[in-house]
Amino acid sequence: MIRNNLKERAHHLSDLALSELVTTRAKDGNPLFYSAAGLELDISKQRLDTEALGSLFEFARSREIEAQRDRLLSGEIVNATEGRSALHMAYRSGARITGSAEADLVQRTQAQAAEFANQVRSGAFQPSGKHIGRVVNIGIGGSDLGPRLVADALLEFAGSGPEMRFAASLDPSDLRQALHGADPEATLFVVASKSFSTQETLMSAQAARDWLAGHIGADRAGAHFAAASAAPDKASAFGISPDLVFDFPDWVGGRYSVWSAVGLSLEIGLGPDVFAEFRAGAQAMDEHFASAPLEENLPVLKGLVDYWNRAVLGYPSRCVAAYSARLTKLADYLQQLEMESLGKSVTPAGDDASGPGGALVWGGAGTEIQHSFFQWLHQGKDIAPVDFVGIRRHFASDDPRERALAANMIAQGAALLEGREVSADQEPELAAHKSMPGGRPSSLILLDDMDPAALGALIALHEHKVFVESVLNEINPFDQWGVELGKVLTTGILKGDTAEYDASTRALLERTGFYS
Ligand code: F6P
Numbered sequence: 001m002i003r004n005n006l007k008e009r010a011h012h013l014s015d016l017a018l019s020e021l022v023t024t025r026a027k028d029g030n031p032l033f034y035s036a037a038g039l040e041l042d043i044s045k046q047r048l049d050t051e052a053l054g055s056l057f058e059f060a061r062s063r064e065i066e067a068q069r070d071r072l073l074s075g076e077i078v079n080a081t082e083g084r085s086a087l088h089m090a091y092r093s094g095a096r097i098t099g100s101a102e103a104d105l106v107q108r109t110q111a112q113a114a115e116f117a118n119q120v121r122s123g124a125f126q127p128s129g130k131h132i133g134r135v136v137n138i139g140i141g142g143s144d145l146g147p148r149l150v151a152d153a154l155l156e157f158a159g160s161g162p163e164m165r166f167a168a169s170l171d172p173s174d175l176r177q178a179l180h181g182a183d184p185e186a187t188l189f190v191v192a193s194k195s196f197s198t199q200e201t202l203m204s205a206q207a208a209r210d211w212l213a214g215h216i217g218a219d220r221a222g223a224h225f226a227a228a229s230a231a232p233d234k235a236s237a238f239g240i241s242p243d244l245v246f247d248f249p250d251w252v253g254g255r256y257s258v259w260s261a262v263g264l265s266l267e268i269g270l271g272p273d274v275f276a277e278f279r280a281g282a283q284a285m286d287e288h289f290a291s292a293p294l295e296e297n298l299p300v301l302k303g304l305v306d307y308w309n310r311a312v313l314g315y316p317s318r319c320v321a322a323y324s325a326r327l328t329k330l331a332d333y334l335q336q337l338e339m340e341s342l343g344k345s346v347t348p349a350g351d352d353a354s355g356p357g358g359a360l361v362w363g364g365a366g367t368e369i370q371h372s373f374f375q376w377l378h379q380g381k382d383i384a385p386v387d388f389v390g391i392r393r394h395f396a397s398d399d400p401r402e403r404a405l406a407a408n409m410i411a412q413g414a415a416l417l418e419g420r421e422v423s424a425d426q427e428p429e430l431a432a433h434k435s436m437p438g439g440r441p442s443s444l445i446l447l448d449d450m451d452p453a454a455l456g457a458l459i460a461l462h463e464h465k466v467f468v469e470s471v472l473n474e475i476n477p478f479d480q481w482g483v484e485l486g487k488v489l490t491t492g493i494l495k496g497d498t499a500e501y502d503a504s505t506r507a508l509l510e511r512t513g514f515y516s
Pocket of ligand 1: 140141142143192193194195196197198201254255340480483
């Protein structure tokens with residue numbers, strides 16, 4: 001019934017030009033700007049009016065969004081298929097953790113990681129008599145994308161920390177590149193893997209150990225390794241000293257793990273103080289999510305808008321356009337966070353889910369993307385709502401390049417909204433080519449500045465908005481069974497156990513001489 005209200009409202013709004021809708025809303029004094037935790041969310045260019053928003057809140061309440069949020073934050077089992085809670089927020093604030101054993105674990109491992117990071121940065125940790133100058137994080141998925149995003153975003157805060165490099169791919173060139181110019185005696189590897197059984201990570205870690213052994217000898221190589229894992233025994237069995245294995249509990253999901261020991265390479269490269277500010281920014285967003293009324297709650301609003309665009313208006317994808325060179329990896333990060341969390345079709349009980357799940361997420365950094373795929377956004381037949389992410393300080397910057405960056409971002413949102421009609425009288429041959437339909441919705445997220453706290457809040461905003469969307473869609477955002485089959489089939493191919501595989505795949509293996 002409530003979902004029908006949403007559909008009806010969407011149908012009614014589809015007859016209006018988006019620019020008209022925006023003008024009417026502005027006249028009605030409903031600007032649709034919200035702020036919290038150093039972020040502003042502007043949804044004033046969305047195809048929404050007061051009635052549609054009202055129906056969305058009604059829908060969220062019918063799904064018991066507040067009770068579901070409280071279940072998440074109080075550590076109840078919200079990941080039913082794996083029988084786990086999802087308490088990554090515990091790493092931002094111990095206060096909300098239910099059991100003292102869990103709080104102790106978080107505090108102990110945070111203190112250990114910070115102490116080790118300080119030792120590496122100060123030079124007290126020198127496994128081969130040299131100050132560590134490079135930290136190479138070996139991991140993939142959530143054990144890579146979060147650290148990579150944060151390292152890139154906060155590089156200017158790194159001070160004199162060692163340089164941070166990343167290797168995720170099975171392609172040997174990736175590790176080679178991460179090690180280009182490295183001094184083996186001054187290199188530390190952090191093997192980040194929740195399961196410590198991921199093929200890519202283990203093979204690369206072995207290759208890293210071979211590289212070190214080739215330079216400094218097998219007996220000394222092990223001392224250059226630390227690990228972050230929820231399977232500390234496996235990390236130790238791999239030959240990493242138990243003192244340098246930093247563990248975390250299995251209720252921290254891989255794509256939610258940057259706050260935990262998986263952030264070790266960041267803690268070393270950026271320093272524990274910067275890392276603490278990053279966590280504090282996320283904590284501010286947690287507090288806001290936990291206590292703000294739904295109508296002013298940023299993660300709730302963002303989740304409702306993204307649900308509206310995907311499930312009600314039917315737009316299958318969403319573009320993330322970050323206007324900051326420091327956020328070039330944001331779209332990649334959000335792609336895993338959202339698509340691994342919301343790419344589901346069934347409820348926790350295994351029934352068909354009522355919603356379509358999350359959108360396909362893609363994007364890049366402005367203004368570069370204006371010179372690549374923005375043409376498609378402006379004049380293609382498909383519509384993808386855009387999330388612009390910008391830095392408020394740029395708007396009033398003394399540096400003309402920063403103001404131009406902000407102006408470009410604002411202009412793109414305005415062009416998508418308004419479009420342009422070129423008269424055939426004036427340009428008979430080119431009018432159709434130069435006209436732009438407009439009517440294309442976008443949101444804007446502004447960070448006060450590109451600093452650790454704002455980045456923490458930005459990531460936490462998205463984590464919570466994913467949770468909100470999962471409640472609206474009735475799916476479990478914390479498992480990822482869909483990635484299992486490919487892993488099983490890879491093992492079969494490597495073992496030569498492919499008799500039951502499909503004819504096309506067997507022909508491919510034959511043709512390419514895989515077993516010759
Ligand atoms: O792609 C599946 C996945 O399990 C992700 O969820 C995870 O972030 C990634 O693999 C890496 O897993 P791990 O940290 O266990 O190596």
